[in-house]
Amino acid sequence: MDLIRRYFVAFNAGDIDGMIACLDPQVAHHVNEGAVRTGTDAFREFCAHMSRCYRETLTDMVVFEAEGGTRAAAEYVVNGTYLATDDGLPEAAGQTYRLPAGSFFTVADGRITRVVTYYNLADWMRQVAG
Template sequence: MTPLDIVKQYYAYFNQQNWQGMLSLVHPEVRHEPNQGEARIGLDKFREFLQLMDESYEETLTEQVFFTASDESPRIATEFVVNGIYKKGEEGFPEACNQPYVLPAAAFLEVRDGKISRVTTYYNLPLWIKLVS
């Protein structure tokens, strides 16, 4: 599979809520750079993040577009719309009561050794807070 194929499959797994499938495409030394906060390094930290996301949010990505210099380029960017439900509150965020939200977002990924080695995600956090408040 090309790096682009790997990233597309990763997001297909995301929309299927197939966390094991996602993890199978992630490099053991993955660097996950969230919109806010410190980077998470390693598969265990990424697995913990996915578990928290599964408990707190139900999300599907639509209108996804991928950008890359070529199918073989190790760096891929993607733009999408997050269609979500806020199920369980997190510290420092509004209380959760299954509020729906629709939010534009983007991510930058890098593939190394046939696995996703970096995921950097961006979205408008103040807009998300407004949507769920």
């Protein structure tokens, strides 16, 4: 699905505006281990925080489409560097990590209305703890 691929190309480029261009203004953003954020302003704030704490590139991407283009999923590997200590997490010291992850999407009127992301937080914690 081209929309989902554009979203991830923007992600890998660090292009928050490009990601937001793929989203419905009232997008529901379900993050791993966190509360649902609603709207592109909340999404932008989340992305700014993530960019400050992490540098990530997604590889080995496989995108799946279902239900006539109204649902999609992606499986990928997160290749990252922990840049700055995030609240409640281990101290950052430039640790690198590699995690399998996945996202699920709902699409309507050519925009993403829901993003759900999952990864194994315990695996990430083990990798950055050294």
